[in-house]
Amino acid sequence: MLVSPMLVIGLAAAADLLMPHWQFNRLLGAAPALAAAMWPVAGTLAIGLLALLTAIALSTAHHQLGHTPSVFTLLAILAITLAAAYASRVRQHRERVLAAVRTVADTAQQVLRPPIPRQLGCVDVEVLYQAAAAHARIGGDFYEARRTEYGVRMIIGDVRGNGLPAVEAASVMLTSFRVHVRNAPDLPYLAGRLETSMREYCEEVPGDDVLERFITVLLVEIPAGEPIARLVNCGHPAPLLLHEGDVREVEPSAPSPPINMAALLGDHYQVDTVPFTVGDRLLLYTDGVSESRDFTGTFYPLAQRVRRWVSAGPRQLLDHLHHDVLAYVSGSRDDDLAALVAHRVGPGDRRHRRRP
Incomplete structure (x- = not known):
């Protein structure tokens, strides 16, 4: 589902607000990682940015912005977003190659059978x-x-x-x-x-x-x-x-x-x-x-x-x-x-x- 990365952000934010001691904000990095499997590079970066802004907002709400755990969480989301964008680019390239191969196979099928x-x-x-x-x-x-x-x-x-x-x-x-x-x-x-x-x-x-x-x-x-x-x-x-x-x-x-x-x-x-x-x-x-x-x-x-x-x-x-x-x-x-x-x-x- 294309909306699943945003669903992850929403659920992680809600859980973190209800149970701040569990630090559910660390799960926000899963959103861009999930987006890489189905979104293009620009969309993956947008999801990562949304996750990063959500993490900042949660840290501000808990008065933890600037603290070491909060900074580490933000850096982790940023790193995951960049890696996810690269993975999305690789996936799209492979999908284009596979589509070209299937086109050739379909043509060969029409000739052979x-x-x-x-x-x-x-x-x-x-x-x-x-x-x-x-x-x-x-x-x-x-x-x-x-x-x-x-x-x-x-x-x-x-x-x-x-x-x-x-x-x-x-x-x-x-x-x-x-x-x-x-x-x-x-x-x-x-x-x-x-x-x-x-x-x-x-x-x-x-x-x-x-x-x-x-x-x-x-x-x-x-x-x-x-x-x-x-x-x-x-x-x-x-x-x-x-x-x-x-x-x-x-x-x-x-x-x-x-x-x-x-x-x-x-x-x-x-x-x-x-x-x-x-x-x-x-x-x-x-x-x-x-x-x-x-x-x-x-x-x-x-x-x-x-x-x-x-x-x-x-x-x-x-x-x-x-x-x-x-x-x-x-x-x-x-x-x-x-x-x-x-x-x-x-x-x-x-x-x-x-x-x-």
């Missing part, structure tokens, strides 16, 4: 993202969805590690996906192009951890004319299929290598096909969701929790999931959190549905 259209042909899409770092807007989890002649194609991925290297690797993946998604004849070809892009990036930006730079990716294709969804899972957590009131994990029938691991594990990408009719939903997510832990170290029971919200709409499902994960986790999270819901709709559904 621009808003996905809610309606892509026969599919409605809703997304959720939260970086692990406090006040961060971007991280190593990423997603994208595009409409192509082959249907709606989506990607969700998680870069190993964190920080700026993870953000840069995520940008490489998203750029490659956007370049090749429309012309790739199938998902294995698209996965191969992602592998090539990441390998070339690692060659251009060498380092001791090149072999450890890998990315788990899930690719999804939902053709408009077929009630199915095709998936290529490159080491990513298995998505959840919400079909006719049931929730099940869509595990890959055969493993596909994470991106940048084809040289070690081979470049075979397995395509799995699942029924995906009108009303069905696919929940894609990163391990920031599935590997969240409570205070006992137990993983978040994602499938079990999602069954509670099986009848919720895509946006409501993600909102429930977000709040539930935050409530489940003990302490602060140490991983990014990203999720995407793809909901297949029919032509009649879109005509009568209202968007929030």
Whole structure:
């Protein structure tokens, strides 16, 4: 509260007048110290001056002005005021720097993860993202969805590690996906192009951890004319299929290598096909969701929790999931959190549905 420094002065003055032997006037120095946390430099100095004048008035009222304790109290308030003014100046400088950093982060967010259209042909899409770092807007989890002649194609991925290297690797993946998604004849070809892009990036930006730079990716294709969804899972957590009131994990029938691991594990990408009719939903997510832990170290029971919200709409499902994960986790999270819901709709559904 901006008025709290003045409230401190008022309470200290009243207490000192009522109980002069307790010397509550010494608490007046707390006012400028408190003002430094919320007021600009000029305001902090004004609060300090007010505290100093109040201390002089109290000393005069008690006939102690000029006595050693009174002089010491006045000098202490003056010193605290000057220190508080300097602290206020430092705080304001840091706030300006933080505001500039947030502006850059917001711009990078728009480039790296621009808003996905809610309606892509026969599919409605809703997304959720939260970086692990406090006040961060971007991280190593990423997603994208595009409409192509082959249907709606989506990607969700998680870069190993964190920080700026993870953000840069995520940008490489998203750029490659956007370049090749429309012309790739199938998902294995698209996965191969992602592998090539990441390998070339690692060659251009060498380092001791090149072999450890890998990315788990899930690719999804939902053709408009077929009630199915095709998936290529490159080491990513298995998505959840919400079909006719049931929730099940869509595990890959055969493993596909994470991106940048084809040289070690081979470049075979397995395509799995699942029924995906009108009303069905696919929940894609990163391990920031599935590997969240409570205070006992137990993983978040994602499938079990999602069954509670099986009848919720895509946006409501993600909102429930977000709040539930935050409530489940003990302490602060140490991983990014990203999720995407793809909901297949029919032509009649879109005509009568209202968007929030």
